[in-house]
Amino acid sequence: MTQNRDADRTPVTVIGLGLMGQALAGAFLRDGHPTTVWNRTAAKAEPLIAQGATLADSIADAVAASPLAVVCLSDYDTAHKLLDPVGELLDGRTLVNLTSGTSAQARETAEWAARHGSAYLDGVILAVPPGIGTADAIILYSGPRAAFDLHEPALRSLAEATTYLGGDHTLSALHDMAVLGLMWGVLNGFLHGAALLGAAGVDPAGFVPLVRQGIGIVTDWLPGYAQQIAEGTYPALDATLDTHRAAMEHLAQESESRGVNADLPRFIQDLADRALADGRGGDGYTAMIEQFRKPSGSRS
Structure with missing residues (x-):
């Protein structure tokens, strides 16, 4: 049978x-x-x-x-x-x-x-x-x-x-939005970098191996970042937010000098300025989460 x-x-x-x-x-x-x-x-x-x-x-x-x-x-x-x-x-x-x-x-x-x-x-x-x-x-x-x-x-x-x-029925959609934000953040960072290098005649294909390596390095940081967020403490284990802020200015200036749109690095820089105004300059980069937790348009 x-x-x-x-x-x-x-x-x-x-x-x-x-x-x-x-x-x-x-x-x-x-x-x-x-x-x-x-x-x-x-x-x-x-x-x-x-x-x-x-x-x-x-x-x-x-x-x-x-x-x-x-x-x-x-x-x-x-x-x-x-x-x-x-x-x-x-x-x-x-x-x-x-x-x-x-x-x-x-x-x-x-x-x-x-x-x-x-x-x-x-x-x-x-x-x-x-x-x-x-x-x-x-x-x-x-x-x-x-x-x-x-x-x-x-x-x-x-x-x-x-x-x-x-x-909680909302959790799937929330995770979806979080992943979409991550995806667009990575893709926009790559596109901005490709535009910056393209202004100097660099083939974007040659940029890809460096991007993959960089993403791998950042991925390795995430468990530690998650723990810091959960604990509410943001130690500067590698660099302070003050140091990051200075590098953001370099990226914005480089973009502008090459004729590349600098809105993205300037936006990130603006968030960092808000964090510095809140006294976070000596903290690590994870302290930036406090800016993302605020409603849009909030400066306090």
């Missing part, structure tokens, strides 16, 4: 078949999950149907088809426009929202789902579509632990690095 390998796989519905939604549905299918899909443009489902997916005739049929519904749409407003009319069908089901948005939207959607009797997990994908279902994907989840534990085996079809952050 041949055992059906799909028999122990949770049926899943995927709503939204953009590039990421298609990747999510494809990963569930490859892992043997009976997968129902729905998209406003039904033609996008054709490759998935060829792989064994079932196309729902309506959003209501899609929600009703599975105990686990995974939503991946352009934004939360779109998700609500689609799901609000069929909210009562979510009663007793788990809704996983992998749509990007803010922590406030995650909280509001969790409250909406609770009113409809649904367990809600808010999630964040830290991967590109081709990475879904591989070791390259990271997906973060927050919401009720029981719902995550129940569906963790199915969710691991999407990413080997499947991480539960806690019961």
